[in-house]
Amino acid sequence: MTAPVGGLGAASAVLWDIDGTLLTSGGVAAQAFLRAVEEVVGRRPVLDGLEFGGRIDPEIATLLLASIDHDDSHVPAVLKRLDELVQADLEALHAHTRVLPGVTGVMARLVDAGVPQTVVTGNIRSVARAKLTAGELIPPIDPELGGYGDSGTTRVEVARSSLVAVFGDDWAAHADNCWIIGDTPRDLACAQALGLRCALVASGRTGVDALSGLGADVVLGGLGTTDDVARLWG
Numbered sequence: 411m412t413a414p415v416g417g418l419g420a421a422s423a424v425l426w427d428i429d430g431t432l433l434t435s436g437g438v439a440a441q442a443f444l445r446a447v448e449e450v451v452g453r454r455p456v457l458d459g460l461e462f463g464g465r466i467d468p469e470i471a472t473l474l475l476a477s478i479d480h481d482d483s484h485v486p487a488v489l490k491r492l493d494e495l496v497q498a499d500l501e502a503l504h505a506h507t508r509v510l511p512g513v514t515g516v517m518a519r520l521v522d523a524g525v526p527q528t529v530v531t532g533n534i535r536s537v538a539r540a541k542l543t544a545g546e547l548i549p550p551i552d553p554e555l556g557g558y559g560d561s562g563t564t565r566v567e568v569a570r571s572s573l574v575a576v577f578g579d580d581w582a583a584h585a586d587n588c589w590i591i592g593d594t595p596r597d598l599a600c601a602q603a604l605g606l607r608c609a610l611v612a613s614g615r616t617g618v619d620a621l622s623g624l625g626a627d628v629v630l631g632g633l634g635t636t637d638d639v640a641r642l643w644g
């Protein structure tokens with residue numbers, strides 16, 4: 411393994427995942443997703459055996475529809491309804507959204523270091539913005555530079571759209587010092603596919619053991635402990 415170029419303090423940019431990394435929203439958006447599917451096709455999705463961590467919203471909609479024998483032709487209608495349901499109950503989102511421990515401290519250090527920060531998330535743009543607003547994370551997050559579930563058909567495409575927004579068409583020249591911070595193996599796979607660095611934080615549903623040994627630059631229990639943050643900062 412090559413020696414790291416430097417820690418997060420020397421990053422060219424930081425692309426944060428939202429759910430399980432920056433914040434949790436208490437299942438408000440997840441419940442809206444199930445309701446959206448039910449309203450569009452008239453049947454409640456079956457969740458048995460499905461896992462969604464790190465997937466983008468169009469993929470989740472496809473899986474939910476498939477669980478009740480519907481094809482992906484309904485995906486656009488489901489995502490539209492999801493947006494409407496979330497926007498119609500922003501109060502619930504605000505009441506249930508919690509920024510995870512240590513996040514604002516790391517963000518403040520990045521601001522002091524002059525590092526641009528945005529999001530790479532599976533959430534569609536409007537829902538991502540509602541969550542970030544509920545968490546009072548805009549700024550330091552610049553949502554205009556982000557990649558969203560409706561910015562591409564895969565997480566890699568979503569991230570690439572953010573890289574173009576942050577760095578322009580020569581983004582690859584900045585990739586080896588650009589970090590993705592996420593909470594699932596899919597965040598890491600996305601970073602690896604684009605030559606980005608990656609920190610995985612076990613603040614979501616996946617524990618440190620399951621995140622270790624996959625090739626991330628850093629694996630942390632959370633952002634709330636001084637030792638972990640020191641390792642991340644490098």
Ligand SMILES: [Mg+2]
Pocket residue numbers: 427428429430431463464592593594614
């Ligand atoms: Mg996540």
